[in-house]
Amino acid sequence: xxxxxxxxRFPVVDSELLRPRSFEAVGxxxxxxxxxxxxxxxxxxxxxxxxxxxxxxxxxFDRVRSFDPATGRIRLEAGVLLSDLIxxxxxxxxxxxxxxxxxxxxxxxxxAADVHGKNHHCEGGFGRYVExxxxxxxxxxxIEASREQNSDAFFxxxxxxxxxxxxLEATIRLRPVETGWIRERVISASDLDxxxxxxxxxxxxxxxxxxxxxxxxxSNLGRALIYLGEHASADxxxxxxxxxxxxxxxxxxxxxxxxxMTLNRYSIRAFNELYYRMxxxxxxxxxLVSLYPYFFPLDSISAWNRIYGxxxxxxxxxxxxxxxxxxxxxxxxxxxxxxxxASFLAVLKxxxxxxxxxxxxxxxxxxxxxxxxKGDILNFLDExxxxxxxxxxxxxxxxxxxxxxATFETGYPALKRFSAIRRSLDPAGxxxxxxxxxxxxxx
Amino acid sequence: xxxRKTVLVLGGSSDIGRATARAFxxxxxxxxxxxxxxxxxxxxxxxxxxxxNVECSIFKFxxxxxxxFDGLVGGLPALPDVVISIVGLLGAQENAQSDxxxxxxxxxxxxxxxxxxxxxxxxxxxxxxxxxxxxxxxxAGDRGRAxxxxxxxxxxxxxxxxxxxxxxxxxxGVHVVTVKPGxxxxxxxxxxxxxxxLTVEAPVVGDAILQxxxxxxxxxxxxxxxxxxxxxxxxxxxxxxxxxxx
Ligand SMILES: Cc1cc2nc3c(=O)[nH]c(=O)nc-3n(C[C@H](O)[C@H](O)[C@H](O)COP(=O)(O)OP(=O)(O)OC[C@H]3O[C@@H](n4cnc5c(N)ncnc54)[C@H](O)[C@@H]3O)c2cc1C
Numbered sequence: 295x296x297x298x299x300x301x302x303r304f305p306v307v308d309s310e311l312l313r314p315r316s317f318e319a320v321g322x323x324x325x326x327x328x329x330x331x332x333x334x335x336x337x338x339x340x341x342x343x344x345x346x347x348x349x350x351x352x353x354x355f356d357r358v359r360s361f362d363p364a365t366g367r368i369r370l371e372a373g374v375l376l377s378d379l380i381x382x383x384x385x386x387x388x389x390x391x392x393x394x395x396x397x398x399x400x401x402x403x404x405x406a407a408d409v410h411g412k413n414h415h416c417e418g419g420f421g422r423y424v425e426x427x428x429x430x431x432x433x434x435x436x437i438e439a440s441r442e443q444n445s446d447a448f449f450x451x452x453x454x455x456x457x458x459x460x461x462l463e464a465t466i467r468l469r470p471v472e473t474g475w476i477r478e479r480v481i482s483a484s485d486l487d488x489x490x491x492x493x494x495x496x497x498x499x500x501x502x503x504x505x506x507x508x509x510x511x512x513s514n515l516g517r518a519l520i521y522l523g524e525h526a527s528a529d530x531x532x533x534x535x536x537x538x539x540x541x542x543x544x545x546x547x548x549x550x551x552x553x554x555m556t557l558n559r560y561s562i563r564a565f566n567e568l569y570y571r572m573x574x575x576x577x578x579x580x581x582l583v584s585l586y587p588y589f590f591p592l593d594s595i596s597a598w599n600r601i602y603g604x605x606x607x608x609x610x611x612x613x614x615x616x617x618x619x620x621x622x623x624x625x626x627x628x629x630x631x632x633x634x635x636a637s638f639l640a641v642l643k644x645x646x647x648x649x650x651x652x653x654x655x656x657x658x659x660x661x662x663x664x665x666x667x668k669g670d671i672l673n674f675l676d677e678x679x680x681x682x683x684x685x686x687x688x689x690x691x692x693x694x695x696x697x698x699x700a701t702f703e704t705g706y707p708a709l710k711r712f713s714a715i716r717r718s719l720d721p722a723g724x725x726x727x728x729x730x731x732x733x734x735x736x737x
Numbered sequence: 738x739x740x741r742k743t744v745l746v747l748g749g750s751s752d753i754g755r756a757t758a759r760a761f762x763x764x765x766x767x768x769x770x771x772x773x774x775x776x777x778x779x780x781x782x783x784x785x786x787x788x789x790n791v792e793c794s795i796f797k798f799x800x801x802x803x804x805x806f807d808g809l810v811g812g813l814p815a816l817p818d819v820v821i822s823i824v825g826l827l828g829a830q831e832n833a834q835s836d837x838x839x840x841x842x843x844x845x846x847x848x849x850x851x852x853x854x855x856x857x858x859x860x861x862x863x864x865x866x867x868x869x870x871x872x873x874x875x876x877a878g879d880r881g882r883a884x885x886x887x888x889x890x891x892x893x894x895x896x897x898x899x900x901x902x903x904x905x906x907x908x909x910g911v912h913v914v915t916v917k918p919g920x921x922x923x924x925x926x927x928x929x930x931x932x933x934x935l936t937v938e939a940p941v942v943g944d945a946i947l948q949x950x951x952x953x954x955x956x957x958x959x960x961x962x963x964x965x966x967x968x969x970x971x972x973x974x975x976x977x978x979x980x981x982x983x
Contacts, residue, residue: 313927315924357780357781357783357784358783358784358787358788359780359783359784359787360783360787361787361788368787382763382788382789383788386790
C-alpha cells in the first residue's frame with residue numbers, strides 16, 4: 295500500500311497505487327476490486343483522486359492520437375497534461391478553450407472535474423469543448439460516449455469526478471489563437487460592492503477574475519483587483535516579440551514544509567497590502583502579458599502547497615447563485631477577515647451554467663479561500679457551509695476534503711439522476727473513491 | 738528550403754525511446770522508429786505526426802536477429818542523419834548466473850546487437866562523410882558490480898566499442914555519442930529502489946541525447962551527479978571494492 299493524498303495534503307490515505315501501461319491493464323486494475331478510481335496529476339485538493347482501495351494513475355497515457363489543424367479537433371489519451379498541450383500546440387496556434395489556475399492537470403482530470411477558467415461566465419467549462427470520451431466503465435465495458443451516443447454516460451462523466459469509470463481517451467476542440475499573449479486590464483475596487491460591480495461590468499470580457507484581499511475588513515471589506523483579459527492579435531505585438539512565449543518550468547521550489555508560523559495574520563496582512571497597492575498602481579491601463587503568468591500565477595513556484603506546513607491545508611470553494619449573493623459573500627468575507635488566518639488572496643469569479651450533471655458551476659459568484667489545517671477550522675468551515683447552503687449554493691468537489699453529506703446532497707439536486715446512471719454503468723460498485731465513500735451513500 | 742533531418746530510433750517502444758523520438762521530432766526531425774513489435778510503435782508514431790507534423794515511419798528490428806541487420810540498413814527509404822540505439826535488457830542477474838540462455842540474451846541484447854547494427858551504419862556514414870551515431874550504454878558498464886555484472890559487462894563492451902568507433906571516426910564528419918543514463922524512472926526500473934536525487938525521468942534523457950547530438954558531445958552522463966559517483970566508484974581500489982556487495 296502507498297500513502298496517497300491530494301494537492302492540499304489532507305487527508306493522507308493508504309491506497310494501492312497502480313501505473314497501468316495499457317488500456318487492458320487499466321481494465322484489470324479496476325475489475326474485481328472493491329473500489330478503484332482514476333488519478334490524473336493529483337491537483338485535486340482533497341480525496342477525489344484516491345481510490346477506496348486502489349488508485350489508478352493515468353499520466354503514463356500521454357499520447358496524442360490525431361490532430362486536425364483545419365478544425366482544431368484533437369484526440370488524445372487522458373493522461374496528457376494541459377501544460378504539454380499548451381507547449382506543443384500553442385506555437386501552432388491552438389490553445390485549450392478552458393484552463394484552470396494551474397496548467398499541471400491532465401485531460402482526464404479536467405473532464406472529470408469539468409474545470410472552469412476565467413471565461414466560464416461567457417464560454418462555459420472544459421466539458422463544453424469535449425466532443426466524446428472513451429470510457430472504461432466499472433462494469434468492464436469500453437464505450438465511446440458523446441452528446442449523441444451514450445449521452446447519459448457522457449453528461450455524467452463531465453464533472454463526474456471519475457465515478458462513471460476511467461476516461462481513456464477524449465476528443466476535444468481547441469481554440470485557434472494568433473498569439474500566446476493576453477491583453478490585460480486591471481481594475482481596482484475599494485470594497486465588495488465595487489468588486490462585484492466591476493465583475494458584472496466585465497461580463498463581456500472573455501476572461502475576468504477578482505483577487506480579494508481577505509485580510510481587509512470594515513469599510514475595506516472585499517477590496518479587490520479585477521483582472522480582465524482578451525487574446526491579443528498578432529498585430530498588437532511589438533516588432534520582434536515572440537508570437538508565442540515559452541513557458542518556463544517552475545524554477546523556484548519550496549524545498550521544505552514551512553513552519554505554520556510563517557503564515558500569520560501579520561504576514562498575510564502585510565503581503566495583501568503590498569499586493570493591493572501594486573495592483574492599484576497599474577489599474578486602468580491595459581498591457582500585454584504572456585499567457586503563463588496570466589492564467590497560472592501560482593505555477594511559477596513548484597510545490598507551493600508546502601507553504602502551509604506539513605499538516606496541509608484546505609481550500610473552500612463555493613458558488614452562490616446571483617440572487618442574494620452580495621449579502622452572503624459579505625457575511626463570509628467578514629467572518630474570514632475577523633479570523634485572520636485565511637489565504638493570502640481569495641479568488642472571486644463569475645460562473646455560468648455547468649454542462650455535466652454533477653458539474654460545480656451554476657450562474658452566480660464563486661469564492662475560493664485557502665485555510666491552513668489547524669485549530670477549529672473544521673467547525674468554522676461547517677458554519678460557512680450553512681450560509682452557502684441557505685443561499686442555494688454548493689461546494690466544488692475537486693477542492694473539497696471535508697464537507698458533510700448533507701451539504702453535498704442539498705447543493706447538488708441532480709445527484710439522484712447521477713447515481714442512477716452510475717449504478718447502470720457499474721452495478722457491482724467497482725469504482726469508488728475516498729470522496730464517494732465520504733459523500734455518497736456507500737461504504 | 739533545407740530538407741529536414743531524419744533520426745532512426747532503434748528500440749523505439751521503450752520509455753527512453755519514446756521520449757527521445759519526441760525530443761527529436763519536436764526539434765523538427767523526421768523519425769524512423771524501429772522495434773521488435775511494430776504494432777506497439779504505431780500509437781507513438783501517430784503521436785509524433787499529430788504533435789509536430791513530422792513524417793514518421795516504422796520498421797521491424799529485433800536486436801537478437803543479427804542476420805536481419807543488413808536488410809534493415811539497406812531497406813530504409815533514406816539513410817538517416819542520426820541513428821540512436823536504445824536497445825537493452827536488464828534481465829535478472831540471479832537467473833543469469835546459472836541460466837546460460839538468459840545470460841546470453843542479456844549479453845547479446847546489450848553488446849552484440851547494438852554494436853553490430855551501429856557498426857553497419859558507421860560504414861555507411863563514413864562513406865557518406867557525415868552522420869551521428871548514439872549508443873545508450875550505462876553507468877553499470879563503468880565497473881562490474883556484484884549484483885549486476887552480467888548486464889554491466891555487456892554494457893562495458895558496448896561502451897568500449899563506441900569509444901573505439903569514435904576514435905576511428907574522429908577525423909571524418911561522423912560523430913559518435915555514448916550516453917550513460919543513471920537511474921531512469923521507466924518500465925524497466927519499475928518496482929526497483931531508485932535513489933531519488935540520482936533518478937531522472939525519461940524526457941530528461943531524450944533532451945540530453947538531442948543536446949549531445951547537436952553539440953557533438955562524446956560521453957554524456959545524463960545527470961551530472963553520476964559522473965562524480967562513477968568517478969568515485971571507478972577509483973576505489975579493488976581490495977575495497979570487492980567487499981562492497983552492492
Ligand atoms: C493551483 C491550483 C489551481 C486550480 N485552479 C482551478 C481553477 O481555476 N478551476 C478549476 O476548475 N479547478 C482548479 N483547480 C483544481 C484542478 O483543476 C482539478 O482538481 C483537476 O481535476 C485536477 O486535474 P488532475 O489531472 O490533477 O486530476 P486529479 O487531481 O488526479 O483527479 C481529479 C479528479 O479527476 C478524476 N480523474 C482524473 N483522471 C481521470 C481519468 N482519466 N478518468 C476518469 N477520472 C479521472 C479523479 O478520479 C478525480 O476525481 C486548481 C488546482 C490547483 C492545485
